[in-house]
Amino acid sequence: MSRSALPRRWRRLPAATAAGVALLLLAGPATAGTAAPADREADAPAVLERSADEQADVVEVTVDGTAQLDALVATGVDLDHHVTPTEAGIVVHAVVTPTEVAALKRMGYRVGAVLHDAADSAQRVSEREATIAAHRAENRAYTATLERSAATSDVKIIRADYYTSGTNQVLSVEAKWAQGQTSTSTLTVARDSGPGTEIGSGGTQNITRFVDAGVYLYHRGAAAVTARPQRIQITSPTGDVAVAEVKEWLPIPADSPEGPGYQKDFVTSYLTPTELYDRIKRLADAYPQLAEVVKLPYQTNGYRRKAQVVLGGTNATRVAVDSLAWGHEGGNDITVELADPGAADRPLSVTVTGKAIRVSLGTDAAGAVTSTAAQVAAALTAEAGALVRAYTYRGDAGAGVVAPVASTPLTDNLKAPAGVSRDPHPVYAIRIGKYRDGSRTGVLAYAQEHAREWVPPLVTIETAERLLRNHATDENTKQLLRTLDIWIVPSINPDGGHYSFYDYASQRRNMTNHCAPGGATDALARNSWGVDNNRNYTEYSLFDGYSGASASCTSDTYAGPGELSEPENRNVDWLAQRPNMKFSMNLHSSGNYFMWSPGAYATPGRISAPRPTLADESFFWGASSRILTAIKRHRNMAVTPARTGPISDVLYSAAGNSGDMLWYKYGIYAWNFEVGTSFQPTWEEAHQETMEFSNGLVELLRVARDFDKDKKRPTSTLAVTPSATEGSVSVRFDVSEPAAVFYTLDGSRPTFASTLYASAGIREGGETLTVPAGTKVHWFSVDAAGNIERNYRPDDDSLTFNRGWATLPTG
Numbered sequence: 001m002s003r004s005a006l007p008r009r010w011r012r013l014p015a016a017t018a019a020g021v022a023l024l025l026l027a028g029p030a031t032a033g034t035a036a037p038a039d040r041e042a043d044a045p046a047v048l049e050r051s052a053d054e055q056a057d058v059v060e061v062t063v064d065g066t067a068q069l070d071a072l073v074a075t076g077v078d079l080d081h082h083v084t085p086t087e088a089g090i091v092v093h094a095v096v097t098p099t100e101v102a103a104l105k106r107m108g109y110r111v112g113a114v115l116h117d118a119a120d121s122a123q124r125v126s127e128r129e130a131t132i133a134a135h136r137a138e139n140r141a142y143t144a145t146l147e148r149s150a151a152t153s154d155v156k157i158i159r160a161d162y163y164t165s166g167t168n169q170v171l172s173v174e175a176k177w178a179q180g181q182t183s184t185s186t187l188t189v190a191r192d193s194g195p196g197t198e199i200g201s202g203g204t205q206n207i208t209r210f211v212d213a214g215v216y217l218y219h220r221g222a223a224a225v226t227a228r229p230q231r232i233q234i235t236s237p238t239g240d241v242a243v244a245e246v247k248e249w250l251p252i253p254a255d256s257p258e259g260p261g262y263q264k265d266f267v268t269s270y271l272t273p274t275e276l277y278d279r280i281k282r283l284a285d286a287y288p289q290l291a292e293v294v295k296l297p298y299q300t301n302g303y304r305r306k307a308q309v310v311l312g313g314t315n316a317t318r319v320a321v322d323s324l325a326w327g328h329e330g331g332n333d334i335t336v337e338l339a340d341p342g343a344a345d346r347p348l349s350v351t352v353t354g355k356a357i358r359v360s361l362g363t364d365a366a367g368a369v370t371s372t373a374a375q376v377a378a379a380l381t382a383e384a385g386a387l388v389r390a391y392t393y394r395g396d397a398g399a400g401v402v403a404p405v406a407s408t409p410l411t412d413n414l415k416a417p418a419g420v421s422r423d424p425h426p427v428y429a430i431r432i433g434k435y436r437d438g439s440r441t442g443v444l445a446y447a448q449e450h451a452r453e454w455v456p457p458l459v460t461i462e463t464a465e466r467l468l469r470n471h472a473t474d475e476n477t478k479q480l481l482r483t484l485d486i487w488i489v490p491s492i493n494p495d496g497g498h499y500s501f502y503d504y505a506s507q508r509r510n511m512t513n514h515c516a517p518g519g520a521t522d523a524l525a526r527n528s529w530g531v532d533n534n535r536n537y538t539e540y541s542l543f544d545g546y547s548g549a550s551a552s553c554t555s556d557t558y559a560g561p562g563e564l565s566e567p568e569n570r571n572v573d574w575l576a577q578r579p580n581m582k583f584s585m586n587l588h589s590s591g592n593y594f595m596w597s598p599g600a601y602a603t604p605g606r607i608s609a610p611r612p613t614l615a616d617e618s619f620f621w622g623a624s625s626r627i628l629t630a631i632k633r634h635r636n637m638a639v640t641p642a643r644t645g646p647i648s649d650v651l652y653s654a655a656g657n658s659g660d661m662l663w664y665k666y667g668i669y670a671w672n673f674e675v676g677t678s679f680q681p682t683w684e685e686a687h688q689e690t691m692e693f694s695n696g697l698v699e700l701l702r703v704a705r706d707f708d709k710d711k712k713r714p715t716s717t718l719a720v721t722p723s724a725t726e727g728s729v730s731v732r733f734d735v736s737e738p739a740a741v742f743y744t745l746d747g748s749r750p751t752f753a754s755t756l757y758a759s760a761g762i763r764e765g766g767e768t769l770t771v772p773a774g775t776k777v778h779w780f781s782v783d784a785a786g787n788i789e790r791n792y793r794p795d796d797d798s799l800t801f802n803r804g805w806a807t808l809p810t811g
């Protein structure tokens with residue numbers, strides 16, 4: 001469903017503000033339900049078929065453009081999180097088996113090599129600080145150019161970020177060009193080489209269009225540099241100029257939030273879901289005053305399957321046989337034999353001896369076998385129906401004459417040791433905090449919605465250990481546990497997790513087979529079943545008409561038969577419903593992304609789920625920079641600005657994902673990690689990634705604590721600059737921290753019903769208002785914790801709002 005109620009953010013706001021409601025009305029009913037699932041099935045393109053007994057690789061696929069990318073997605077191919085526009089086309093990473101690679105090639109896709117993050121070695125240079133005072137005059141000229149170009153230029157620089165990553169120095173630039181939708185031109189960025197140097201002296205770099213679902217978003221690109229530039233300049237193809245200061249992305253402060261003696265590094269190997277749950281139980285036993293294990297209300301369907309076999313070679317001669325009992329409950333003991341009676345004119349017959357089923361095939365006058373697959377399947381179901389159900393292959397008529405087959409066991413093909421339960425599996429959380437009564441600010445961290453992502457669960461375990469083992473000695477940790485109600489779920493999807501460890505390493509989904517009879521229900525399809533737990537949620541889902549999820553039961557982005565059809569998803573919904581829940585982290589891998597809502601859009605038109613307000617967006621960015629800085633502390637690995645932001649701005653649409661449900665339905669500040677560089681890296685790398693992202697998860701807890709303790713009121717100022725419009729001026733609001741600004745231009749008292757100051761556009765800052773010179777401006781700001789500037793009370797007759805005039809400063 002798509003929600004129409006506003007979430008409980010900016011918590012002193014009344015239930016609906018005018019601006020918020022308008023936003024939802026625009027994006028809600030206009031898009032919901034435009035494509036029913038049935039419509040999608042009717043014109044569904046051919047989908048890839050995965051053969052069993054093959055492991056998948058991550059390979060690079062290059063497509064010509066977004067149309068071909070859409071076609072690729074429509075095949076049901078399993079893409080990880082890399083989408084890179086290049087001169088040769090859009091490069092994506094597909095997780096595919098050799099059979100699927102062959103199929104992709106047959107379909108005409110360019111399949112390349114495995115892409116690795118470049119291990120570069122540029123020299124580290126440190127000329128950060130220089131005497132800017134000497135260049136004060138130059139700065140004034142620059143400021144004038146900046147203001148002029150901001151008012152009139154057709155190109156606008158959104159971000160210019162310098163950062164170090166490993167031993168590299170990088171400049172990442174994003175800019176929006178007014179002609180970007182229609183012209184394919186790249187933009188050239190000229191850099192200086194530090195304070196006081198000429199533009200161009202640091203070299204140039206090209207940035208390319210970022211177009212998704214046919215819509216131009218902005219130009220972007222990163223390049224290695226040998227010195228930190230102070231300024232950049234872009235001259236658009238029309239000759240317009242934009243300039244900007246370069247900011248440092250994720251500078252590492254000298255002081256660490258980890259006190260002396262802070263303990264970490266608690267994981268020594270990958271852990272299966274069974275081991276993860278054992279680990280949190282032991283941890284809670286060791287710290288009964290601070291932690292408890294909570295069994296979530298919904299059990300999974302279980303790491304279990306019916307025993308199956310497919311007899312015969314070609315489709316027309318194949319007979320598929322499934323046990324009625326689960327494999328571990330007797331199905332695996334059943335055998336089936338198709339025997340040539342070795343005599344003429346014999347009828348088709350079936351005998352059952354215990355769990356041994358023997359089919360004596362029919363013969364003609366010459367003694368040749370005549371029984372068809374359809375006849376054998378019908379006879380098996382009729383005569384051995386207490387043990388098995390048999391059917392022809394995937395809806396085939398089964399007219400081919402079968403060949404004799406020696407006695408063959410049915411099997412559930414599950415290879416996990418007996419210690420892994422085959423029963424419906426409980427999902428466990430560890431709840432950490434001194435006061436676990438719902439009175440504290442709630443934070444939720446959950447991992448392994450996707451089974452094959454083995455590192456994210458370790459991040460949650462490492463974090464739980466850090467919290468509990470440092471509590472006695474570290475005041476900072478003690479404060480986190482006093483302030484917060486922390487819920488950590490190391491594995492949301494234990495069935496898929498076990499399957500990934502023991503049977504099929506590339507398993508992404510849960511293990512529930514929703515394929516209908518006549519479809520891919522036989523043993524040969526066993527690696528193609530399951531629901532993508534990160535597409536089964538309730539907001540902006542496939543069922544609401546949003547893009548990036550599949551209605552096919554064998555697709556790796558299968559959304560399931562309906563919203564919250566899966567127990568794994570109902571558990572997350574149950575956790576998110578807790579009234580005190582305010583922050584969350586959904587841990588995935590890979591790609592080193594850090595993202596938040598919106599995570600879905602509808603096509604055509606790329607109609608996004610509602611964007612957060614400017615204030616929420618800046619709160620997301622502010623907290624993100626803290627979290628990413630903590631990650632970078634470990635080994636200078638920078639999550640890049642190009643991989644930070646709303647999911648649909650930096651990646652692609654993912655209809656029905658969990659972050660969107662938590663944000664839109666419950667008003668939780670919901671982030672997503674995409675940890676590391678691959679699903680199952682070498683242990684050495686997995687260990688490093690665990691340490692990095694546990695730093696980030698602990699920092700999220702500090703963000704939550706600071707939010708809880710935030711009693712500081714925001715302050716704001718009015719900035720007035722010249723406008724290109726005769727008789728008007730440009731007006732912006734600047735705030736001291738992420739805060740919503742409500743304003744009036746007609747001299748009236750501002751309230752929560754007044755206009756909400758908005759973003760200028762995707763990844764841009766606050767909008768610039770053009771108002772008649774001399775306009776009276778009244779406004780106030782309110783931060784995420786609900787603190788209002790100057791103790792103003794918008795709902796009574798308080799008069800302590802801000803007042804200003806839209807007039808240019810003199811001089």
Ligand SMILES: [Zn+2]
Pocket residue numbers: 450453588589590
């Ligand atoms: Zn994932």
